[in-house]
Amino acid sequence: MLGHDALLPRMERAVARAEQDGAVATLLLCTGHFPAVRSARPLLHAEPLVQGAVAAIVADAPVGLVCPHPGQVDDVVRRWSALPLGTVTAAGADPYAMTASFVGIVRVLTSDDPAVVEDHGRLLRRRYGFPVESRCILDQPNGIHDDATHSAAEPKTVALARELERDGADTVVISCAADPALDAVRTAVDVPVVGAGSAAAGLALSLGRRVGVLGIRDETPQAIAHPLGAHLVASGRPRGVHSTVHLRTPEGTHATEEAAARLVEAGADCLVLACTGFTSIGIRPALERRLGVPVVDAVLAAGLVATYRRDG
Structure with a gap:
């Protein structure tokens, strides 16, 4: 709210x-x-x-009103009672209250466009069938793309995870391949927390032994590099791409395809997309068709782990 x-x-x-x-x-x-x-x-x-x-x-007949929060009842009655109506009564009924548990999706890219905020959640709901609620942290329109934005996102991620748990989330997914504040969030809430980066690394190790990582920074996120260890054989960034915003252009798509091809040429037999912005542009299937190797989408990997945790 x-x-x-x-x-x-x-x-x-x-x-x-x-x-x-x-x-x-x-x-x-x-x-x-x-x-x-x-x-x-x-x-x-x-x-x-x-x-x-x-x-x-x-005309002057009684009127009943429903407002979205009990705390608004008095104000709504006051405003409507100024009209030439009969007796005005009101009641609060929250249309946003979740009636069942759900998977809470933490987006670290700030946007006021619902289509952008909800795109990862829609994908997970369609793929795995569980209910989702997607919310974004504030004041980071370019997401996480360097150490400063990563540090800024951490306390916001913890706060948003707490909010989602309070509102009924039975699992929280941090939809960012850098897994910002993952340990802190797991300490702060009492429900399972899945980081997209570590989930992607784990899945990649079941699909290949020589893993290439494609991200939007020159260095591989530690959430992915650490679990891969010696199995990380190559990493790269699309030319001209420095944030998720750059991915949402024809040039960004083309640069992504070329960078992924370079990783395969370097010996990778499996690729990890180390930015959830790649999920938003839906590029994984095209890369698999072109390159002939499995490509791990971090959001889908997180959803797979979330399914396991919810079933458990």
Whole structure:
């Protein structure tokens, strides 16, 4: 849950995207009260529209309202009681509450685009069939791509894992091949925690003996390098790629294919994709077809381990 101050810049960016895509007006589908949201074209707010329609339909008859949090009941009743209606009552019913346990996905790439935040979770749900809830840490739009961003992500990862456990997660997946704060998260929560990097390394050792690692940094993440040990025979980074953002371009895809081919030429009989950004661009099947060696996707590896932990 985010407060108004955190939501406002995200809302303004979403409105700007809608206007850039040709919208002549934007409807804000939230009945909350926000500071003025900047827009170049008409911006319609849901609550005044709904209030006008309800007043026209029911006149002075009683009105019952449902709001998404019990703490909002008094404010909702106050706002609606200012209208020429009958008695106004309200009740809280959280639409976001999870009714069953789920796998919590920690994304270390900050985004206000739900498609980006949820892409790893959708893949795991489709592949393994378990319910998921994906959430991203704040203030890291370029994810983890150097020591500074890795260090910055660690306390945020711990906090988000605690939040997911509190909300019902029975397993937490850190969807980053660097496994930021993995040991700290395992200490902080009482549910199984799976790191995508160490899960990928373990799976690679069951598929090959000479492992090549493809990442977005010049060095291999320790979460992968340490368990591979002497079986790590080559590593590399796509040319021109320094963050997950660079992967989401045609140039990034081409550079990834070329870098993977160089690892196989260096003797690798199995590849590990040491950045979960490779999952987001869906490149694993194409690499396997082109190179003829198994390619381990870190997110899928983490999902496989999560399935085992949940069944246990």
